[in-house]
Amino acid sequence: MKKALAIMLTAAMGCGMLSGCSGGGSTGGGAVQQTTQAAQAAGDSGSSSGETSAAPAVDASMYEVTEPITIQWWHSIEDQNAQTVEDVVSAFNSSQDLITVEAVYVGSYGQVNEALVAAHAAGTGLPAVTVANTPYVAEYGAGGLTEDLTPYIQATGFDIDDFGKGLIDASSYEGKQVALPFLISTQVIYYNKDIADELGVTVPEKWDDMESFLEKVSVVNNGTVERYGTVVPGWDQWYFETFYLNKGVNIINDDRISTDLDSDAAVELVYQFKDWCDKGYMYWANGTDASSIMRQNFIDKKTFSVMHTSSLYNNYVDKCDFEVGMAWLPGGETKDQEIGGCVLLIPSKNDQATKNAAWQFLSYLCSKEVNMTWAKETGYIPTRNSVLQTEEGVKFLEEKPAFQCIFDNLDLINPRIQHPGWNQLATIWKNYMAEIMIEDVDIPSKIEDMVEEINEVLEDS
Numbered sequence: 001m002k003k004a005l006a007i008m009l010t011a012a013m014g015c016g017m018l019s020g021c022s023g024g025g026s027t028g029g030g031a032v033q034q035t036t037q038a039a040q041a042a043g044d045s046g047s048s049s050g051e052t053s054a055a056p057a058v059d060a061s062m063y064e065v066t067e068p069i070t071i072q073w074w075h076s077i078e079d080q081n082a083q084t085v086e087d088v089v090s091a092f093n094s095s096q097d098l099i100t101v102e103a104v105y106v107g108s109y110g111q112v113n114e115a116l117v118a119a120h121a122a123g124t125g126l127p128a129v130t131v132a133n134t135p136y137v138a139e140y141g142a143g144g145l146t147e148d149l150t151p152y153i154q155a156t157g158f159d160i161d162d163f164g165k166g167l168i169d170a171s172s173y174e175g176k177q178v179a180l181p182f183l184i185s186t187q188v189i190y191y192n193k194d195i196a197d198e199l200g201v202t203v204p205e206k207w208d209d210m211e212s213f214l215e216k217v218s219v220v221n222n223g224t225v226e227r228y229g230t231v232v233p234g235w236d237q238w239y240f241e242t243f244y245l246n247k248g249v250n251i252i253n254d255d256r257i258s259t260d261l262d263s264d265a266a267v268e269l270v271y272q273f274k275d276w277c278d279k280g281y282m283y284w285a286n287g288t289d290a291s292s293i294m295r296q297n298f299i300d301k302k303t304f305s306v307m308h309t310s311s312l313y314n315n316y317v318d319k320c321d322f323e324v325g326m327a328w329l330p331g332g333e334t335k336d337q338e339i340g341g342c343v344l345l346i347p348s349k350n351d352q353a354t355k356n357a358a359w360q361f362l363s364y365l366c367s368k369e370v371n372m373t374w375a376k377e378t379g380y381i382p383t384r385n386s387v388l389q390t391e392e393g394v395k396f397l398e399e400k401p402a403f404q405c406i407f408d409n410l411d412l413i414n415p416r417i418q419h420p421g422w423n424q425l426a427t428i429w430k431n432y433m434a435e436i437m438i439e440d441v442d443i444p445s446k447i448e449d450m451v452e453e454i455n456e457v458l459e460d461s
Contacts, residue, residue: 101361139419146347147347193325205335211281234286
């Protein structure tokens with residue numbers, strides 16, 4: 001069992017799986033080092049096989065943490081995991097004498113992005129370490145916001161290859177390791193297994209079977225919806241873009257300056273979503289508190305299922321008085337899905353002392369032990385190949401058998417689309433989709449306007 005899980009994860013990653021706030025100061029020049037002692041305190045001083053990276057070509061002592069320092073870690077980890085955050089940070093602070101980390105909840109990934117970009121532009125108020133949603137990697141790399149972590153990795157012998165190629169690619173930009181994979185998830189469908197057993201239905205594997213499935217699990221009487229079949233989280237395009245990719249739609253064409261979102265396949269999907277919303281088979285979750293409202297509707301059995309992130313598995317299970325099932329999203333031409341969650345990075349404009357302390361904490365957060373802590377206490381996926389070779393890794397799947405659907409499809413989880421204009425593209429796309437699904441509009445003209453705006457963004461980027 002251990003060997004099988006390890007092989008599965010290795011194959012999956014190879015196929016493409018993701019108050020030291022000083023502004024100014026040295027950017028590190030790309031050659032920042034850390035001592036072996038610091039790496040050991042970080043909990044990941046070398047490869048699990050005993051091999052380490054080549055010895056650094058510069059004096060590692062230049063980059064030691066030699067004076068007491070307090071640094072901030074910006075994150076987006078919600079209240080249900082607040083105790084885990086506190087425990088992890090406390091364990092790090094107790095593991096050494098010089099660095100004190102303050103964890104700061106900033107908000108959603110979008111809110112973190114806004115705060116980070118503003119602080120980078122101002123050159124002050126930056127965190128030492130921050131989370132970033134996976135699609136921001138290219139934008140940050142292109143804008144010079146992130147520190148190149150390659151020399152840190154080389155100096156400390158951090159076992160970067162234990163993540164696998166896919167996650168490494170998802171946290172790199174133009175050959176530079178500008179971030180490290182942290183909390184990784186994918187899209188899933190949570191469903192009411194009690195109702196599914198009662199009706200004798202299963203979540204379909206193919207997109208073409210979705211309409212008949214939604215008709216069976218929805219309850220609509222005289223135009224009044226008593227139970228939706230499913231919910232699409234329209235506040236984040238990540239939850240519906242997979243269906244486009246599996247239909248062969250190029251959200252960004254090979255020319256990198258245009259989109260295929262007005263193709264026949266893309267337009268067909270829009271009309272399909274709209275039709276299901278109009279019939280009461282699904283609703284498009286959008287607006288203030290859309291996520292919490294969607295979750296409550298599922299808990300209250302007002303919807304048979306919801307599309308959401310695998311990272312919230314524990315949250316759903318803990319709050320529902322019925323058995324929660326978890327299924328892979330229905331596929332089209334392929335069943336591929338995308339990496340979700342976040343990476344960790346060090347802002348480039350911080351001073352050197354802050355960066356040195358930041359790397360020690362960052363490598364601790366990405367260590368095998370802490371990675372397994374998050375996997376056990378949340379719905380995030382174990383990201384280290386070596387983790388699943390352990391008894392603890394096998395036990396993880398035994399305790400959370402619903403994750404079998406993810407492990408059965410690990411080789412289908414791919415890196416996110418990387419483009420400097422992706423954030424703007426995604427915002428335009430989700431706003432237009434919400435308008436189309438919720439309001440009575442002329443769909444062809446809206447799609448035309450959307451594509452025109454997106455193409456302008458891609459050309460400018």
